[in-house]
Amino acid sequence: MRSVFDSSYPRLTYEEAHVLRMPAVAPGPDLSTEGLTALLGEDSPPFRVLAGLERAYLVGAVLRAAETEHAPVAIRLALALTAYLSRREFVGDWIRVSECAALAARHVGDVKAEAVALGELGGALERDERQAEAVDAALRAQQLLQGTGHREAEAAAWDGLALALAEAGRVEEAIAAHAATRVICRDLGDWYGVGVVPSHLGGLYPGIGSESKARAAWQEALHACDRADAPHEARQIREWLRERRDAR
Helix, strand or coil: CHHHHHHHHHCCCCHHHHHHHHHHHCCCCCCCCCHHHHHHCCHHHHHHHHHHHHHHHHHHHHHHHHCCCCCHHHHHHHHHCCCCCCCCHHHHHHHHHHHHHHHHHHHHHCCCCCCCHHHHHHHHHHCCCCHHHHHHHHHHHHHHHCCCCHHHHHHHHHHHHHHHHHHHHHHHHHHHHHHHHHHHHHHHHHHHHHHHHHHHHHHHHHHHHCCCHHHHHHHHHHHHHHHHHCCCHHHHHHHHHHHHEEEE
């Protein structure tokens, strides 16, 4: 290993070599992501190099483990990793990891995990402006969960389908999907979810010329958010209602 390092190090760029040397000045044997951020600066080129290497390692580990007996672990890791990939806008990796998780879950017969992974895939494809494929993935997720008893996951799948349909310009279908989400959220007593759905509907109804339905949806969303003790969302809805009134 030492001989490999000695022969490889001189070939590194100045920036790459600097990245390798920097952790050596950190106190203690371990270096967390937070410590690395403090040491290098999140926006610095060295930090971005190491962050890219870390992401590549994690994505590669997920893709390899999904093809082994460790597939259930790989699925859990993949679904945890998608939150990071989506937040940081690593859309290509988000798509690859979601596809991998869906396929691995299908092979081990984990219907819920497959549906969740397909939902993530739909979100990633939507972010990549591949709207038709996003709708297909979201629809497969919803169909997998229907009637399985996983009601919270089913509500999330319906919501993902509604958002994908809306982005694809299929407004009336999106409204129907949101309505299905709302029914499940009501059954579960999820008043926050009940409030989110009408707020989406309030944005969709004007597209089909239904301003009165939009105002009614926002009023319903406001009532549900108050009931769910969600003051930030309630304040935002009140602002939307005020803007609509001022625009008339």
